[in-house]
């Protein structure tokens with residue numbers, strides 16, 4: 001799991017059920033693996049350079065190269081979202097004075113499976129020690 005978390009900012013939305021539906025659809029032949037292992041070039045780039053390892057096998061290829069990439073959306077942030085590369089950047093978001101929604105996507109760097117993993121809100125007003 002990534003080394004930072006959503007502590008103190010309210011509920012975390014899990015996308016576990018939606019993800020399982022996609023996995024089931026592939027396993028039953030309703031969808032082809034290439035339809036769900038379709039990470040876009042920008043997502044692949046971020047997965048290579050600004051991601052955190054997830055200690056779970058990839059649900060598609062069962063490879064060991066599953067990572068989490070994190071993006072923030074909100075007022076004052078780029079329309080395409082801002083990549084949150086580490087804890088320091090997340091702390092910056094927490095202190096920004098503006099609300100943001102943070103989305104974590106899991107990406108497999110072997111087959112390029114990708115799916116939303118969880119999301120949470122940051123208030124932007126949190127005092128962070130240090």
Ligand SMILES: [Zn+2]
Nearest residue numbers: 058061108111
């Ligand atoms: Zn994979």
